[in-house]
Amino acid sequence: MKDILTLRLYSRVAHLGSFSAAAREFGLAQSQVSRMVADLEAGLGARLLSRTTRAVVMTEAGAEFLARMEPILAALEDAENSVRESGELRGLLRVGMTTTMGLRVVMPRLAPFTERHPRLHVELVLDDRWQDMVREAVDVGFRVGALPDSSGTSKLITTIQRVIVAAPSYLDRAGTPLAPADLSHHRIVGGPAATLAASWRFERDGEKVTVDLQPNVSTNTIAGAVACAAGGLGITSTTIWACQQELDNGSLVRLLPEWKTADLPVNAYFPLGRSTRKVARAFVDFIVAELGTDARGATPG
Structure with missing residues (x-):
């Protein structure tokens, strides 16, 4: 379990670009987090993070390790969630979407979901460009308009005017x-x-x-x-x-x-291998239920 904690710590340090921020999330001392990540690097025989006085940035090896390791952590979290009788979800859920959809559609509706699952960390990744969701470990992305050809799967959740x-x-x-x-x-x-x-x-x-x-x-x-x-x-x-x-x-x-302009599809997009994540499916189901006919100007798709 200590090794799993170390991997989770490394994941958070890599995404946050900060040992102190990751330490605060886990309730640990910054020195403890730094030492555990350093031990991980020593055990792997590779430098995962480049540390300066201003920033903590992944090395090429660190990015490759993160991309391969995070699906394993996600699978472990799903295994734990699947047997938890309370139905409460735990772990980390990364959701990608455009800034506008995040600020005006998702965030105002998010409170009931986070209150239902207080030990689930929801990280909203806002970006108007099409993200490399596999590389950025996004579990599900919401996108307006046509989806690019990809190896992931998608679910139409509504259309928007x-x-x-x-x-x-x-x-x-x-x-x-x-x-x-x-x-x-x-x-x-x-x-x-x-x-x-x-x-x-x-x-x-x-x-x-x-x-x-x-x-x-x-x-x-x-x-x-x-x-x-x-x-x-x-x-x-x-x-x-x-x-x-x-x-x-x-x-x-x-x-x-x-004059009518074409409605735009709004899809929940799961990167390759992420459609099986229980937390991602639960979040999509929640958003679909929240939107319903409440999304002004939209019709359920």
Whole structure:
């Protein structure tokens, strides 16, 4: 069991980049954690961590060891959870998602799950780019839109409406587009990966229209694109989840509401081998139940 504790300590130090932070999580002295990880390195005959006065960073060997070792820890935690009669989940659950989905959809609904499983550590990894979930030991990721080809498995949990929005201040200056084609005469705010021309697709009464647009301003986060639009920089296309607060408070208004834009799928994605984790499945089931028809603008998928 001491060896298992050492492996868990190494995992946390590697992810947190800090001996002191890992020590606080486990209720141990920093010197004790440092010594146990050093003993692990000595036993392996390899340096796993590069230590400086400013940071603790995994070496190449350390990253490889972590990638191979963490699934073993996860399997052990699942074995323990499967026989625990109380139904309480313990261990570590790493969940990946976009920043906007984390802040506006998952975090406000998370309290009942953590109260039900007080000894489960839930780590939310927020990133608008597609993560290497295997390398980063993410147990389940929530992603909006098409999934890339991969060796993992996915489960559709809902669909979410895409909307076109702009700030009243921008519309006062530039006018309000009355048809999709009018968008080509406006300033466009692009979100992640939108530095190149994007095609916005619309449909009304069987008529389909595609408008190719070049962003004037772009950002690498969804929240950043919404903030730019709310600041009057132009028109953006985003999900209703990402901008509902701004629509409610009037800092953004919806454009072309009579034109339908394609709903986006929201998938729970399990990296290779992670779909069997009890904690990951339990968390997905919880989110699905929490969303239901409560997710404004979404319809259950």
